[in-house]
Amino acid sequence: MPATREELRLAALRQLNLLDTPPSEAFDRITRMAAHLFQLPIAAVSLTDQDRQWFKSRFGVDHDHIPRHKAPCAQVAESGMALVVPDLLQDSFYRDSHLARNGIRFYAGTPLITREGYCLGAMCVLGTSPRAATAEEMNSLHDLAAMVMAQVELQHAAGRIDPISGLPNRNQFEEDLADLAREHPDNPPRVAMLVDLLGPEQAGNALRVLGTSYLDEMVSRVVAALREGMAPGERAYQASPTQYVVLGPAALHDEAEATAWLRLQLDRMSTRVEAHFLDSLVVGIAPFHIGQTSARDILRMAYCAAHAARAQGRRFGFYSAEDDEAHRRRFRLMQDFALALREQGQLRLVYQPRMDIATRSCLGAEALLRWRHPILGEISPGEFIPIIERTALALPLTTWVLDQAMRQRAAWQRAGLAPQISVNVSAANLRERDFATRVRACLDRHDLPVDAVELEITESAVMEDAAQALTLLRSLSDDGIRLAIDDFGTGYSSLSYLQRIPAQVVKVDRAFLRDIGSDSSRRALVEAIVTLSHRLGYAVVAEGVETPQVLDMLAELGCDEAQGYLFAPPLPAEEFEAWYRRHGGMSQPPPEASGRWRGRHGGEARPDAGLA
Numbered sequence: 001m002p003a004t005r006e007e008l009r010l011a012a013l014r015q016l017n018l019l020d021t022p023p024s025e026a027f028d029r030i031t032r033m034a035a036h037l038f039q040l041p042i043a044a045v046s047l048t049d050q051d052r053q054w055f056k057s058r059f060g061v062d063h064d065h066i067p068r069h070k071a072p073c074a075q076v077a078e079s080g081m082a083l084v085v086p087d088l089l090q091d092s093f094y095r096d097s098h099l100a101r102n103g104i105r106f107y108a109g110t111p112l113i114t115r116e117g118y119c120l121g122a123m124c125v126l127g128t129s130p131r132a133a134t135a136e137e138m139n140s141l142h143d144l145a146a147m148v149m150a151q152v153e154l155q156h157a158a159g160r161i162d163p164i165s166g167l168p169n170r171n172q173f174e175e176d177l178a179d180l181a182r183e184h185p186d187n188p189p190r191v192a193m194l195v196d197l198l199g200p201e202q203a204g205n206a207l208r209v210l211g212t213s214y215l216d217e218m219v220s221r222v223v224a225a226l227r228e229g230m231a232p233g234e235r236a237y238q239a240s241p242t243q244y245v246v247l248g249p250a251a252l253h254d255e256a257e258a259t260a261w262l263r264l265q266l267d268r269m270s271t272r273v274e275a276h277f278l279d280s281l282v283v284g285i286a287p288f289h290i291g292q293t294s295a296r297d298i299l300r301m302a303y304c305a306a307h308a309a310r311a312q313g314r315r316f317g318f319y320s321a322e323d324d325e326a327h328r329r330r331f332r333l334m335q336d337f338a339l340a341l342r343e344q345g346q347l348r349l350v351y352q353p354r355m356d357i358a359t360r361s362c363l364g365a366e367a368l369l370r371w372r373h374p375i376l377g378e379i380s381p382g383e384f385i386p387i388i389e390r391t392a393l394a395l396p397l398t399t400w401v402l403d404q405a406m407r408q409r410a411a412w413q414r415a416g417l418a419p420q421i422s423v424n425v426s427a428a429n430l431r432e433r434d435f436a437t438r439v440r441a442c443l444d445r446h447d448l449p450v451d452a453v454e455l456e457i458t459e460s461a462v463m464e465d466a467a468q469a470l471t472l473l474r475s476l477s478d479d480g481i482r483l484a485i486d487d488f489g490t491g492y493s494s495l496s497y498l499q500r501i502p503a504q505v506v507k508v509d510r511a512f513l514r515d516i517g518s519d520s521s522r523r524a525l526v527e528a529i530v531t532l533s534h535r536l537g538y539a540v541v542a543e544g545v546e547t548p549q550v551l552d553m554l555a556e557l558g559c560d561e562a563q564g565y566l567f568a569p570p571l572p573a574e575e576f577e578a579w580y581r582r583h584g585g586m587s588q589p590p591p592e593a594s595g596r597w598r599g600r601h602g603g604e605a606r607p608d609a610g611l612a
Contacts, residue, residue: 027057181291194302364420510544
């Protein structure tokens with residue numbers, strides 16, 4: 001559950017390490033000045049904690065805190081606005097407050113607000129007699145509150161400078177941009193450039209092999225060269241241990257000028273820094289208008305541009321709103337999928353029949369995941385599954401799919417049906433040492449025989465950690481659990497690893513069936529796969545079969561099974577059950593194959609709903 005505004009405010013307060021610290025003369029000067037300006041006996045720098053008002057500085061009072069309940073400073077902290085109470089005894093809310101009971105009649109306070117917008121408490125003055133506050137007095141109190149926050153920032157100035165590079169950090173970057181916005185209300189264009197020395201994998205390898213001293217040396221030398229080549233009006237900031245953001249000169253208005261300026265900077269740096277320190281450097285360029293884009297968004301935009309440059313093997317990358325939107329969508333899907341796994345109703349399984357080519361009867365189905373996002377609607381598996389498989393969510397995803405598929409298989413078993421269900425397994429699962437144990441436990445939990453479920457793995461997934469994967473697959477196979485090599489021929493191992501994977505089935509990727517009727521080389525390739533697989537003892541399943549002509553050709557080549565829109569699209573469980581009852585034991589092709597499916601797919605692309 002997201003943190004509330006009050007929780008974030010309290011976190012900001014505690015992060016500053018002000019609560020319960022000794023008195024400070026720097027703050028006490030300000031409270032004395034406040035009491036003098038108002039000609040009042042009491043003044044305080046009051047911080048609103050969870051259940052108390054704690055005084056970082058106080059004048060005219062001995063105790064260092066009062067209860068938060070009905071404290072005027074608490075109202076200031078909660079609203080972020082100045083407050084004046086001319087007479088507490090005449091105020092319906094405050095007349096029975098702690099302050100009123102102790103003789104306080106007048107209160108005036110202005111908020112103490114951080115750069116992030118969180119109100120810590122109030123700069124306040126109090127009196128024992130009713131009175132009013134003039135506009136001039138409140139302006140002075142507001143200035144004193146700003147002085148308090150400036151002192152807070154000063155105390156944390158050490159957090160503004162990176163100890164290795166000596167550059168100002170992101171906090172200073174944000175403050176400098178705010179100052180620029182005040183100085184330039186016409187919002188002139190500028191450009192921010194993120195200099196990224198190393199990608200995450202390269203940085204990790206450098207740390208493992210060379211240690212932190214190598215990165216420290218790289219940072220020191222590159223930053224020194226960067227500073228030497230900078231002109232007035234240009235400034236660099238530390239964005240991360242190996243990333244720097246540079247505010248380029250105001251004269252840079254377009255990509256050509258930015259590129260020319262960057263090339264000049266790199267040429268200068270190359271004369272001062274060893275080449276190997278610059279080999280992996282990329283730069284992300286983000287144009288913006290001062291005052292119209294937040295500092296955090298500018299950094300994010302520049303990072304997106306640098307990431308795109310590194311991914312495309314280029315030295316420079318320019319911010320693209322389209323790429324940024326796609327990246328933000330991917331990030332949102334990754335975040336929202338975690339919630340989808342916990343909540344009912346978003347995720348579901350559909351089942352695509354797998355047919356015996358010789359008998360034209362249904363042997364089972366492949367369980368395929370579908371996601372209906374509550375706001376974005378249906379999300380294609382081709383979009384979200386590659387995202388999730390690269391995160392820690394891949395493991396709970398497989399657990400969810402296995403449990404749901406076995407639960408449905410058990411329900412069909414109770415109804416007198418026994419289709420075999422195929423479930424896809426990710427590379428992350430093959431790295432789990434207890435995965436085989438958990439699969440067996442899931443079968444036992446649903447009271448299913450070991451041949452009720454078939455696990456589909458890809459060659460690429462096996463090759464990520466071949467030794468561990470093969471050990472795990474042998475354990476599954478020894479228990480009698482059927483294994484299938486999915487998308488065969490698209491991985492980089494192919495035939496060399498085929499004989500080492502203890503599988504019973506090879507699934508030929510749909511890409512090999514494209515134009516098989518008119519492309520003799522594709523036909524020869526599929527024939528070779530079928531022949532070799534049979535000689536090694538594997539059954540062969542062809543995926544993506546969409547026309548009777550392709551089905552007939554597969555039959556001629558000796559392929560064992562087929563799966564595709566020619567027979568049926570992926571179906572909800574109840575529809576698959578009805579379809580299976582009709583076609584589970586038939587000896588002829590489904591009647592719609594010669595009509596509905598032929599007409600639907602003649603020259604048309606297969607719908608996205610069939611993506612696995």
